[in-house]
Amino acid sequence: MSAATTRSRTPDRLCAEAVDIARAAAEEAAAPGAVGEHVSLVSEGDRVVTHFFECLESGYRGWRWAVTIARASRAKNITLDEAVLLPGPDALLAPEWVPWSERLRPGDMGPGDLLPTEAEDLRLEPGYTGEDMPPPNSVIAEVMPSDDLAERVEAEDAELTDRGPWTDATAANGRGAIAALAEELGMRRARVLSRYGLHIAADRWDESYGAKTPMAQAAPANCVSCGFLVPMAGSLRQAFGVCANEFSPADGHVVSLSYGCGGHSEAAVMPKPPTPPPPVFDSMGVDEFPLRPARDGGSVEPEPDGESEDLGHS
Numbered sequence: 001m002s003a004a005t006t007r008s009r010t011p012d013r014l015c016a017e018a019v020d021i022a023r024a025a026a027e028e029a030a031a032p033g034a035v036g037e038h039v040s041l042v043s044e045g046d047r048v049v050t051h052f053f054e055c056l057e058s059g060y061r062g063w064r065w066a067v068t069i070a071r072a073s074r075a076k077n078i079t080l081d082e083a084v085l086l087p088g089p090d091a092l093l094a095p096e097w098v099p100w101s102e103r104l105r106p107g108d109m110g111p112g113d114l115l116p117t118e119a120e121d122l123r124l125e126p127g128y129t130g131e132d133m134p135p136p137n138s139v140i141a142e143v144m145p146s147d148d149l150a151e152r153v154e155a156e157d158a159e160l161t162d163r164g165p166w167t168d169a170t171a172a173n174g175r176g177a178i179a180a181l182a183e184e185l186g187m188r189r190a191r192v193l194s195r196y197g198l199h200i201a202a203d204r205w206d207e208s209y210g211a212k213t214p215m216a217q218a219a220p221a222n223c224v225s226c227g228f229l230v231p232m233a234g235s236l237r238q239a240f241g242v243c244a245n246e247f248s249p250a251d252g253h254v255v256s257l258s259y260g261c262g263g264h265s266e267a268a269v270m271p272k273p274p275t276p277p278p279p280v281f282d283s284m285g286v287d288e289f290p291l292r293p294a295r296d297g298g299s300v301e302p303e304p305d306g307e308s309e310d311l312g313h314s
């Protein structure tokens with residue numbers, strides 16, 4: 001049977017009664033007036049008991065002074081083991097510490113901040129630089145010996161030389177051709193996005209500007225047919241582009257081709273201004289106008305029938 005199972009669960013009577021000894025020890029360890037009521041006691045083992053006292057300090061709500069005392073076998077003297085301040089079940093505790101690299105959130109970086117990228121960052125993988133040595137300030141300068149990179153270049157040169165239609169001159173310039181091609185593809189970098197890095201970037205962008213967003217669901221058409229979409233380079237161009245409509249909520253952001261908004265270049269047609277009706281010329285009707293103003297300022301003096309008739313027919 002183990003020692004733990006033989007321990008007495010019942011507190012030793014003499015130790016349990018030695019509350020005053022325990023309180024004196026707590027008051028000696030604490031600031032004056034910081035020890036409150038006796039809260040409880042627990043048996044730690046044979047003739048070993050811990051007494052708990054309230055902590056009255058304002059910054060330690062729910063904490064307790066724990067004083068452990070003990071007694072030797074067949075001895076009546078109580079001896080002090082330790083007096084410490086421990087958190088109780090309702091103690092106010094600081095949150096668990098989290099390393100800064102796990103605390104960092106998108107948008108936390110400010111002007112002048114530097115965010116180091118780990119050498120083993122899964123989002124990145126070594127790129128092809130065409131150089132024998134990675135840049136001196138690159139983290140992979142330490143993990144990738146320069147010989148490795150040189151070997152890779154030599155291997156690619158040899159592969160190019162072995163290919164049929166290539167001439168000796170072309171093969172001799174293989175290294176330059178690779179470098180030129182790499183530059184054209186934007187690969188002359190110490191590290192490039194890994195497959196994992198591409199996937200998580202695509203997921204993130206799709207979540208913000210993808211087909212499942214409310215804006216896209218209510219859009220009259222998708223970005224793929226919009227004139228404001230600027231194509232991207234690389235494999236991500238199959239699913240994403242950049243919106244360049246200043247009135248769109250996605251202006252300057254990477255958008256999924258299946259995203260969309262009301263600013264689509266073709267979906268919404270500008271309303272035309274209303275066209276006024278053409279003027280109507282009534283060439284058949286006759287309007288009567290008096291030649292003289294009315295004498296009494298009110299009613300118009302009627303023309304003699306003969307004159308009116310003459311004017312109407314003239």
Ligand code: SF4
Binds near residue numbers: 227229245
């Ligand atoms: S304007 Fe709207 S539909 Fe056009 S690319 Fe931008 S987000 Fe897509």
